[in-house]
Structures are given as structure tokens and as C-alpha cells.
Amino acid sequence: MMSISPHQVISAFDEVPTVGHCLVACITITSVLYGLYQWLLPNPVPGIAFNLEATKSLFGDAPGMIKEVSVTGEFRVWCAKQVKKMDSPICQVFIRPFSKPWILLADFRESKDVLMRRKEFDKSSFLSDGMECMGSFHGIYPTGDKFKWNRQLIQDLMTTSFLNNHVGPAVYSKGLDVMKLFEMKMNLAKGRPFSVKKDFEYASLDVMIEFAFGKNWVHTATGPQVELLSKLGASEVKFDALDQPVSFPIAPIMDFLESVYEAPEIVEKTINAIMPKLQTWWWSKQSWYKKIFDEKERIMKEQVAIAVNNYRSGHVKTGIEHMLMREGARAEKEGREPDFGSEVFRDEMFGDIVGGHHTTSGAMMWLAKYLTDWPQIQSKLRLVLYETLSTAKEENRLFTFEEIRRAKLPYLDAVIEEMLRINAVTVTREALCDTTILGCPIKKGTQIFFVSNGPGFLSPSIPTDDSKRSETSRAAKLNDKWDETHDLTLFDPERWLVRKNNGEGLLEDDVDFDGAAGPQLAFGLGPRACWGRRLAHMETKTLIAMLVWNFRLLETPPALSSHAGFEGIARVPQQCYLRLSKI
Numbered sequence: 001m002m003s004i005s006p007h008q009v010i011s012a013f014d015e016v017p018t019v020g021h022c023l024v025a026c027i028t029i030t031s032v033l034y035g036l037y038q039w040l041l042p043n044p045v046p047g048i049a050f051n052l053e054a055t056k057s058l059f060g061d062a063p064g065m066i067k068e069v070s071v072t073g074e075f076r077v078w079c080a081k082q083v084k085k086m087d088s089p090i091c092q093v094f095i096r097p098f099s100k101p102w103i104l105l106a107d108f109r110e111s112k113d114v115l116m117r118r119k120e121f122d123k124s125s126f127l128s129d130g131m132e133c134m135g136s137f138h139g140i141y142p143t144g145d146k147f148k149w150n151r152q153l154i155q156d157l158m159t160t161s162f163l164n165n166h167v168g169p170a171v172y173s174k175g176l177d178v179m180k181l182f183e184m185k186m187n188l189a190k191g192r193p194f195s196v197k198k199d200f201e202y203a204s205l206d207v208m209i210e211f212a213f214g215k216n217w218v219h220t221a222t223g224p225q226v227e228l229l230s231k232l233g234a235s236e237v238k239f240d241a242l243d244q245p246v247s248f249p250i251a252p253i254m255d256f257l258e259s260v261y262e263a264p265e266i267v268e269k270t271i272n273a274i275m276p277k278l279q280t281w282w283w284s285k286q287s288w289y290k291k292i293f294d295e296k297e298r299i300m301k302e303q304v305a306i307a308v309n310n311y312r313s314g315h316v317k318t319g320i321e322h323m324l325m326r327e328g329a330r331a332e333k334e335g336r337e338p339d340f341g342s343e344v345f346r347d348e349m350f351g352d353i354v355g356g357h358h359t360t361s362g363a364m365m366w367l368a369k370y371l372t373d374w375p376q377i378q379s380k381l382r383l384v385l386y387e388t389l390s391t392a393k394e395e396n397r398l399f400t401f402e403e404i405r406r407a408k409l410p411y412l413d414a415v416i417e418e419m420l421r422i423n424a425v426t427v428t429r430e431a432l433c434d435t436t437i438l439g440c441p442i443k444k445g446t447q448i449f450f451v452s453n454g455p456g457f458l459s460p461s462i463p464t465d466d467s468k469r470s471e472t473s474r475a476a477k478l479n480d481k482w483d484e485t486h487d488l489t490l491f492d493p494e495r496w497l498v499r500k501n502n503g504e505g506l507l508e509d510d511v512d513f514d515g516a517a518g519p520q521l522a523f524g525l526g527p528r529a530c531w532g533r534r535l536a537h538m539e540t541k542t543l544i545a546m547l548v549w550n551f552r553l554l555e556t557p558p559a560l561s562s563h564a565g566f567e568g569i570a571r572v573p574q575q576c577y578l579r580l581s582k583i
């Protein structure tokens with residue numbers, strides 16, 4: 001049995017806490033907590049401008065940013081504001097707690113240099129973490145072996161021959177579908193405006209599906225809509241005053257199309273989450289999320305199986321079939337069996353479809369809005385189309401795909417470029433090692449945001465000390481013809497044209513389109529720039545030419561004509577209403 005000595009009893013009494021002990025303990029705990037709090041507070045990188053207030057809160061700039069973005073729907077607007085407030089081409093903001101500040105770079109010359117020439121920067125984990133749900137899609141990989149492996153598989157899909165022979169005719173036929181839908185809506189609306197947001201989205205979705213599956217897939221998103229409206233009697237359409245929009249019923253689309261339609265929204269919400277990986281994990285447990293990705297797996301497996309059969313019988317037409325062909329050739333070279341069951345085919349093609357529809361439909365919506373708001377530009381464009389495609393005009397028919405593809409239309413190119421300039425999203429990169437930008441220290445792992453809607457883009461550049469630029473930036477050829485004194489917020493396509501004569505004409509003989517005339521980050525730049533740019537251009541060019549050729553885009557009421565956007569993987573307008581009359 002244990003016994004307690006008198007000495008032990010006395011020392012036990014000694015250990016009973018006194019007020020003094022408590023005070024010491026409180027002070028120690030408070031000091032430790034205060035030290036921890038100070039340590040967790042945002043820690044600015046020396047020499048880079050920041051918002052002082054943000055360094056006094058654990059949450060840094062996040063509460064202010066979230067408050068503003070919840071109203072505007074746009075992170076880029078908040079970024080541009082910070083740059084202007086700090087009046088510096090490079091500044092830092094504290095968005096994710098307990099991590100490195102994010103760097104905002106608002107200087108086109110240096111942005112171009114980082115994106116195109118500097119090996120110390122690569123795809124950002126800010127984007128990759130938010131795109132985890134896209135599986136083995138190349139857009140989330142750093143520029144290494146996995147990235148190259150996938151890129152090899154899709155190397156045929158942006159070639160001139162694939163675009164002109166497979167994608168172009170699909171673009172043209174989907175364009176005809178959506179023009180038919182517009183005409184039906186126009187007739188039913190009797191001079192009233194109506195939303196075309198879903199129509200552009202569905203048309204673009206149909207293009208991407210045909211790009212991937214060709215005629216192996218028969219369902220479209222626009223088809224059911226056309227069918228629904230064709231059965232709608234004039235008496236079933238509810239009218240109000242002439243300026244009130246007419247709402248049309250929306251036909252349901254197949255589950256797989258719904259999955260493709262919703263996937264970009266999931267990606268966008270995850271990218272913008274404070275903890276994207278946690279969010280993806282949490283969502284992946286939920287039934288609505290599982291439904292989307294289970295459906296994607298089911299259909300992609302079905303489509304790969306059809307494509308494998310076609311490939312084996314010597315028919316290679318669609319996007320997936322070309323990917324299988326590349327894998328077949330690669331396997332043969334490496335002396336192994338092709339791995340057609342790999343998830344890479346399903347994830348890669350799904351990623352490309354997702355990357356292509358939301359972005360391009362957003363671009364077409366902006367164009368429709370701008371051409372409505374600037375009727376002189378609309379008229380000039382129509383005239384240019386009629387004069388350039390004069391045979392079709394004389395024969396009183398729409399141009400063919402071959403005609404529009406071959407037509408040189410510098411003015412239309414400029415219209416598209418100018419729309420892209422105004423609506424570019426914020427491209428990102430990550431530092432792969434400790435380095436510098438504009439002479440400021442940048443630690444490995446830092447996320448860089450290239451602000452493309454602030455100084456140097458939509459307002460004059462902030463003067464920058466050239467000696468602080470990188471060597472490659474200083475060595476690069478400068479373009480000094482861009483006029484920053486002419487209001488940069490205005491939609492003015494002629495900024496992108498170089499005149500060949502003294503007249504005012506806008507045809508091929510009068511002007512050249514110069515895509516390098518001014519700052520442009522709409523498709524990013526460098527090795528990780530947009531892979532689908534050529535397809536996007538073909539689609540916007542064809543569909544917008546069809547729209548302007550067939551219809552007059554009449555003025556819409558101010559309440560339906562806002563230029564507010566939602567920013568995600570693309571910047572899309574919050575509203576897109578048209579009031580059409582047939583030409």
C-alpha cells in the first residue's frame with residue numbers, strides 16, 4: 001500500500017495556485033496568443049504596395065473583397081480598384097488566410113514577359129486546385145510530362161484541317177439552328193426584347209459536343225428549344241408593354257448536356273472558394289455533384305467505346321477518334337497495347353468541351369450587346385459583310401461556311417478583338433522559385449494575377465521605372481502606336497486596324513487587322529495560353545456574321561442593357577437581351 005509523507009502533503013499545498021500564479025499564467029497565455037495572432041496576421045512582402053488596413057486583420061483583404069464581389073459578381077473589378085488605389089503597377093493583397101499574399105501585376109509589358117518568356121512561372125495552383133473535379137484534364141497540370149502527354153493526344157484538334165473540315169461545318173449548322181430560334185422568338189415577341197443568353201450558351205454547347213463526338217451523338221440543346229417554340233401559338237405568349245421583355249419557356253435538355261452545362265459553374269465556384277480543395281471534397285459527397293459527374297462518366301465511356309470501334313474500322317473523324325488514333329500510334333511506337341480504357345480520354349475531352357462552350361458563348365453575348373449599343377458599328381459591319389461576301393448578297397442568300405471561312409474581314413476581326421480586350425478575365429501564374437518582378441522579391445509558390453482591366457488596359461498605364469524590368473522585358477520590341485489618350489473604356493474596334501490608304505473604307509483593300517496593336521490578355525499568352533482560341537474565333541466570327549447578316553439589332557431598354565458581368569473561367573454578361581427585326 002502506498003503511504004503519503006508529511007513532506008509530500010506540504011509540497012502539495014505549495015502547488016495550489018495563488019492569485020500570483022494565475023496572473024502569471026494569464027499573462028503567459030495572452031502573450032503566446034498575441035504572438036500567435038501577430039504571426040498569423042498578413043505578412044507583407046517588403047517593397048510591394050499593400051493595403052495597410054488589411055494587415056491588421058487575420059482575414060486580410062478577404063472580407064472587403066467578398067463584400068464587393070458579392071455585389072458586382074467580379075473579382076477583376078476589385079483587383080483593378082486595388083491597383084488604382086495603391087497607384088502601383090505591382091501590389092499585394094491578402095485573400096487566403098495564413099498563406100502568401102497574392103501579387104497583382106498591372107503592367108502589360110511585364111505581364112507579357114512573365115507569361116511568354118520567363119521559365120520561373122507556370123500554371124498556378126490557384127487554378128489547378130479549383131479545377132480538381134476535372135480529373136486528368138491537361139489544363140490543371142503544370143507544364144511537365146503529364147501535360148505534354150495529354151497535349152499530344154489532342155494535337156490534331158486545332159489544326160486547320162480538323163477545324164475547317166470537321167468543326168467548321170458543325171459551327172455553321174449550329175449557327176443556322178440558333179438563327180432559326182432567334183427568328184421564331186422575334187416573330188412571337190412582336191417587336192419586344194427577349195433574352196438570348198441561353199440560346200448562345202446552347203449553340204456553343206452543341207458546337208463543342210459535335211467537335212468531340214461528331215455524328216456519333218444525336219442530341220442537341222438547341223433542338224428541343226426550337227421544337228418547343230415551333231409548337232407555341234401566338235396566343236400562348238404573354239405580352240406586356242413594348243419595352244418589357246417576353247419570356248419564353250425553356251425546354252429541358254438531356255442529363256449529359258446538363259452536366260456539361262453545369263460543370264463550368266462548379267469550376268468557377270470552386271476556384272473562387274477560400275478553401276477550394278476542401279470544397280471539392282465536401283461537394284463530392286453530395287448527390288447533385290455525383291449525378292453530374294456520374295453522368296459524365298457514363299456518356300464519355302459510351303462515346304469512347306463507339307469511337308474505338310470507328311477507329312478500328314479505319315474511320316477517324318471526331319475529336320475523340322483523333323485522340324484514339326494518337327494513342328494507337330504512340331502505343332505502336334512504344335511496343336505496347338493502346339490503353340483506350342484510360343480515364344485520360346474521358347477527362348481530357350470533357351475538359352475541352354467544358355473549356356470551350358461557356359467562354360465562347362459569353363464572347364458572342366458581349367458582341368451581340370455591343371452591336372446593339374453601337375448601331376453605327378453594327379451598320380458598318382453589315383456593310384462590310386455584304387460587300388465582302390457580295391456573291392451571296394447578290395444571290396439573296398446567306399453565305400456558306402466556305403465563303404465566310406475564306407473571307408478576309410479585318411473589321412469583323414477588330415470587332416471581336418475589341419470585345420475581348422474589354423472583357424478579359426484575370427490570368428494567373430505561380431512562381432516556381434524565388435525570383436523578382438519589376439525588381440520586387442517574389443517567393444516560390446506565390447500566385448500572380450495579371451490584371452487586364454485596369455491601368456494599361458482600360459485606363460492609361462501607370463508609369464514604371466524601366467530599369468526595374470527584367471532583361472528579357474527590356475530587350476523585347478516595343479509597340480508604341482497604341483493610343484492611351486483615347487478613352488480606353490470605349491468599344492472602338494478601329495483601334496485594331498492599320499489603314500492602307502487615306503480613305504475611310506473598312507474592306508480588305510482599305511485596312512489590315514493588327515492583333516498586336518494593343519494590350520490583350522483575353523486568351524492569356526505563352527505556352528499555357530488558351531488552347532481553343534482558333535475554334536473560339538471561328539465560332540464567334542461565323543455566328544456573329546450570321547446574326548448581323550440576317551437581323552437588325554434594335555435598341556433595347558436601359559434596364560435590359562447593363563454591361564455588368566459575371567467573372568469565372570470567362571467574363572459573361574449578366575443580361576443579354578435582343579430586340580430583332582428581319583432584314
Ligand code: HEM
Nearest residue numbers: 139355356359360363522523524525528529530531532536
Ligand atoms: C472566346 C472564347 C475563349 C476565351 C476568352 C478563352 C480564354 C482562356 C484563357 C484566359 C485561358 C487561360 C490562359 C492562360 O492562363 O494564359 C484559357 C485556357 C484554356 N482554354 Fe480557352 N478560351 C476560350 C475558348 C476556348 C475554347 C473554344 C476551348 C476549347 C476548344 C478552350 C480551351 C482552353 C484550354 C484547354 C485551356 C487550358 C490551356 C492550358 O492550361 O494550357 N478555350 N482560355
